[in-house]
Structures are given as C-alpha cells and as structure tokens.
Amino acid sequence: MQNPLPSLMLIGCGKMGGALFSRWVENALPPSAVVDHHKEELTQKFSSTQHIFSASVKEIPDHFTPQMIILAVKPAKAMEALTSLPNRFKNSPVISILAGKTVAYLRAGLTPTTPIIRVMPNTPSLIGAGMSVAYAEANISDPIKAACAALFECAGEFAWVEHEDLMHAVTALSGSGPAYIFYLAELLLTIAKNYKLPQPLANRLVTQTLYGSSLLLKTSALTPEELRQQVTSPQGTTAAALSVLMQPSAWPETLERALQAACERSRELNQ
Ligand SMILES: NC(=O)C1=CN([C@@H]2O[C@H](COP(=O)(O)OP(=O)(O)OC[C@H]3O[C@@H](n4cnc5c(N)ncnc54)[C@H](OP(=O)(O)O)[C@@H]3O)[C@@H](O)[C@H]2O)C=CC1
Ligand SMILES: O=C(O)[C@@H]1CCC=N1
Incomplete structure (x- = not known):
C-alpha cells in the first residue's frame, strides 16, 4: 500500500503547483494550506473546506504546522518567499520544484538544518502522467524521502x-x-493547413499519433530506433521524410542546441 501523504503548505499554486495540488487532493491529501496571491480563484477552483487557502504565509493560523512545505513559485521569487516564512515553519522539510535554484541557494533563506529536497516535475502531472525527478542531500532521512516519493508518485512516475x-x-x-x-x-497542425485537411481531422491525426506513439514507446520492448524502423519502408514515404529530418543540421543538431540552451538557462537561474 502507498504511504499516506503528508500535510503540506504549498507556496505558489500556479500552473505547476496547481497541477500537483489537484493530484494530491485526489489522493487524500490531509488538511493542508495553499499560499498564493490568487487565493480567491483557488478557493473557488478547489472548493474545499478541508484546506486553508491564503494570500500570504502570515495569514496561516497558528495551530497549523505542515509536515512538509512545497515551494512552487517562480525562481526569481524564491528568496522572498523563503525569507518571509515565520520561524515556526523553518524546521519543516522543504521540497522545491524550482528550476535552477540549488539546495545551497535555498538554504540561505532557511536554517542550516532544514531538510531540503529538489524535485523537477512536469505538467502531464495534471493527469497523473507526469515525470518527476528528485535530488536529496545524503543526510536527508528515509521517512522524509519516502513522503516526497509518495507525493510525486501521485502525479506519475518518480525517480531519484x-x-x-x-x-x-x-x-x-x-x-x-x-x-x-x-x-x-x-x-504539424500549421503545416496540415497547406494540405486542406479539415482542422478537426488534422487535430485528431496529430493528437492520436503523438499519443499512440508515446504509448507504444512506453509499453513496447523495442527501442525507439527499432520502432522507427518498423514504420520506415525501404524507399517509402517515411524514409523520404526522415532523409530531411535526420540531416545533421535538422533535428539532431537543433535538438542538441535546444537542450544545451535549456541547461545553460537552468544554470543561470541559480544566480
Ligand atoms: N510550468 C512548468 O511546466 C514547470 C514549472 N516548474 C517550476 O515551478 C515553479 C512555478 O512555475 P509555474 O507554476 O509555471 O509558475 P506560475 O507563475 O504559474 O505559479 C506561481 C504562483 O505563485 C504565486 N506566488 C509567487 N510568489 C508568491 C508568494 N510569495 N506568495 C504567494 N504566492 C506567490 C504566483 O502569483 P503571481 O502570479 O501573483 O506572481 C503564481 O500564482 C517555477 O519555479 C518553475 O521553475 C517546474 C517544472 C515544470
Ligand atoms: O520553463 C521553465 O523554466 C520551467 C522549468 C521546467 C518547465 N518550466
């Protein structure tokens, strides 16, 4: 049986924090607090009497102490959010989903002993098909790591x-x-317009092809290369398309540069 979820204080309930919170609510999250500037909208959206919705950490009632704090604001807002935490919260373990911000950076806004875990989730978490990857320093206890894993396993797959x-x-x-x-x-949808395909049909072709290919990739014992070869008849249509995409300057170099740019930006975000 899965571990019960810890009670939380979620700071920042926007696109990513909100997607995760939906999953946690669906998975029997114990009474928790959500701190977000958009308190009114969130109170309506989640229409829950069990959780506290607040625009600021200072409004959280004194009797509430979360088992864990989830930090889900934009990286540039991290220090402001952490330094505004009243001292009574500063011993709760903190899970940060922020891109780029290192444990050392986050620790400067907390205490030397606050347990800190970093997790990088993604938006398919909203439908339980997310991928979350976590990093914890060696001194983080197993129960804290297990609670973190239980939270993110609600949203899809999880790895350390x-x-x-x-x-x-x-x-x-x-x-x-x-x-x-x-x-x-x-x-693909923009290009489909050139071929006069009705737009609703083009939508279905693109969506179902991406969905079916992802599911096949996930469930098949074959490698991506083998699956690609199964589609590619000699001298056929796929071979014609791949002869364009597989040019070094086409997808291989473009994707390499794209991922490199993302990594560089991730490093810059720690400044
Ligand atoms: N979006 C994604 O796909 C992913 C995002 N992340 C990470 O998640 C974090 C959040 O991203 P995302 O959800 O896209 O951002 P959003 O802007 O959608 O969400 C952040 C929310 O936090 C609120 N907020 C900011 N500071 C405070 C504060 N001090 N007190 C209360 N509320 C506050 C914001 O309000 P306001 O609008 O007023 O600023 C906003 O509602 C980022 O650090 C990002 O790196 C990680 C993985 C994927
Ligand atoms: O674009 C960003 O910086 C965040 C982190 C990963 C996804 N969105």
Whole structure:
C-alpha cells in the first residue's frame, strides 16, 4: 500500500503547483494550506473546506504546522518567499520544484538544518502522467524521502538522481520536455493547413499519433530506433521524410542546441 501523504503548505499554486495540488487532493491529501496571491480563484477552483487557502504565509493560523512545505513559485521569487516564512515553519522539510535554484541557494533563506529536497516535475502531472525527478542531500532521512516519493508518485512516475548537477539535464529533458512536444503538435497542425485537411481531422491525426506513439514507446520492448524502423519502408514515404529530418543540421543538431540552451538557462537561474 502507498504511504499516506503528508500535510503540506504549498507556496505558489500556479500552473505547476496547481497541477500537483489537484493530484494530491485526489489522493487524500490531509488538511493542508495553499499560499498564493490568487487565493480567491483557488478557493473557488478547489472548493474545499478541508484546506486553508491564503494570500500570504502570515495569514496561516497558528495551530497549523505542515509536515512538509512545497515551494512552487517562480525562481526569481524564491528568496522572498523563503525569507518571509515565520520561524515556526523553518524546521519543516522543504521540497522545491524550482528550476535552477540549488539546495545551497535555498538554504540561505532557511536554517542550516532544514531538510531540503529538489524535485523537477512536469505538467502531464495534471493527469497523473507526469515525470518527476528528485535530488536529496545524503543526510536527508528515509521517512522524509519516502513522503516526497509518495507525493510525486501521485502525479506519475518518480525517480531519484544522486548528483544535484544532473537536475539541469532533467529540467531540459523532462521538465521543459512537454513544451517541445506541444510545439511539434503546433507545427504539424500549421503545416496540415497547406494540405486542406479539415482542422478537426488534422487535430485528431496529430493528437492520436503523438499519443499512440508515446504509448507504444512506453509499453513496447523495442527501442525507439527499432520502432522507427518498423514504420520506415525501404524507399517509402517515411524514409523520404526522415532523409530531411535526420540531416545533421535538422533535428539532431537543433535538438542538441535546444537542450544545451535549456541547461545553460537552468544554470543561470541559480544566480
Ligand atoms: N510550468 C512548468 O511546466 C514547470 C514549472 N516548474 C517550476 O515551478 C515553479 C512555478 O512555475 P509555474 O507554476 O509555471 O509558475 P506560475 O507563475 O504559474 O505559479 C506561481 C504562483 O505563485 C504565486 N506566488 C509567487 N510568489 C508568491 C508568494 N510569495 N506568495 C504567494 N504566492 C506567490 C504566483 O502569483 P503571481 O502570479 O501573483 O506572481 C503564481 O500564482 C517555477 O519555479 C518553475 O521553475 C517546474 C517544472 C515544470
Ligand atoms: O520553463 C521553465 O523554466 C520551467 C522549468 C521546467 C518547465 N518550466
């Protein structure tokens, strides 16, 4: 049986924090607090009497102490959010989903002993199909790590990395990754217009092809290369298309540069 979820204080309930919070609510989150400037909208959206919705940490009632704090504001707002935490919260373990911000950076806004875990989730978490990857320093206790894993397993798949530096590549691949797929869908739909396909049909072709290919990739014992070869008849249509996409300057170099740019930006975000 899965571990029960810890009670939380979620700071920042926007696109990513909100997607995760929906999953946690669906998975029997104990009474928790959500701190977000958009308190009114969130109170309406989640229409829950069990959780506290607040525009500021200072409004959280004194009797409430979360088992964990989830930090989900934009990286530039991290220090402001952490330094505004009243002292009574500063011993709760903190899970940060922020891109780029290292444990050392976050610690400067907390105490020397606050347990800190970094997690990089992605937006398919909203439908339980997310990929979350976590890094914890060696001194973080097993129960805290287990509680973190239980939270993010509600949102899809979960993995640990041993070295914090790998979080840059994780962010570039799976954190930002959904945007690359959505952009591919956008491009295919735009190009489909040239072929006079009815738009609703084009939408179905693109969506179902991305969905079916992802599911096949996830469930098949074959490698991506083998699956690609199964589609590619000699001298056929796929071979014609791939002869364009597989040019070094086409997808291989473009994707390499894109991931490199994401990694570089992740490093810059720690400043
Ligand atoms: N979006 C994604 O796909 C992913 C994002 N992340 C990380 O998640 C974090 C959040 O990103 P995202 O959800 O896209 O951002 P959003 O801007 O959608 O959400 C952040 C929310 O926090 C609120 N907020 C900011 N500071 C405070 C504060 N001090 N007190 C209360 N509320 C506050 C913001 O309000 P306001 O609008 O008024 O600023 C906003 O509602 C980022 O650090 C990002 O790196 C990680 C993985 C994927
Ligand atoms: O674009 C960003 O910086 C965040 C981190 C990963 C996805 N969105």
